[in-house]
């Protein structure tokens with residue numbers, strides 16, 4: 001992965017700490033919001049990522065490129081692939097049971113991805129420094145050990161729930177999210 005210093009853990013970064021409530025190894029991960037473009041079952045043209053954590057620390061997910069995801073004819077749009085990486089990385093950092101948002105996302109595109117391809121995604125954390133989490137992901141064509149089509153590195157920043165309440169729709173968060181206290 002070609003990545004900048006901004007997404008590379010600095011000296012002193014520490015491994016993530018497993019929190020109470022972290023899903024057990026082998027657990028399928030629910031969508032965090034039904035209308036999420038990445039994982040929401042209710043989104044008409046979204047990515048509909050299906051995800052699980054094999055070990056409580058990383059996330060594996062599948063995304064099948066559909067008609068709605070094209071850039072060039074019959075090929076996935078690069079921005080859509082970046083969204084898939086953002087989503088699987090977001091799911092992986094949420095394993096630590098704190099709210100984070102994407103601060104920076106870097107993407108390498110190694111192979112074209114035709115419509116109908118199932119991308120096997122994997123995301124993991126390389127280190128935490130204060131509010132900053134340094135994460136990485138890859139997308140492989142056709143199988144978990146298939147050729148790598150996309151790689152990503154990201155900096156996610158820890159926020160508090162006021163971030164979502166102030167800038168988003170707090171009623172919907174409260175209705176769909178029972179594992180966070182919206183107004184602590």
Ligand SMILES: CCCCCCCC/C=C\CCCCCCCC(=O)SCCNC(=O)CCNC(=O)[C@H](O)C(C)(C)COP(=O)(O)OP(=O)(O)OC[C@H]1O[C@@H](n2cnc3c(N)ncnc32)[C@H](O)[C@@H]1OP(=O)(O)O
Pocket residue numbers: 006032033038086087088089090091094098099100101102103104130131132155157158159164173177180
């Ligand atoms: C719905 C409710 C859910 C609740 C629970 C969550 C469940 C989730 C479950 C499953 C998730 C599934 C996946 C979700 C989808 C994927 C995630 C997304 O797409 S998120 C949307 C896109 N991202 C944004 O909209 C952020 C917009 N930006 C901001 O809000 C701010 O800029 C923010 C929070 C990132 C930082 O602002 P500041 O004021 O809080 O903090 P400052 O001081 O600016 O930054 C803190 C540190 O981070 C560095 N930093 C910030 N942005 C950086 C950047 N772009 N590049 C490099 N460093 C950056 C700064 O230099 C600073 O570092 P120094 O402490 O000084 O060392």
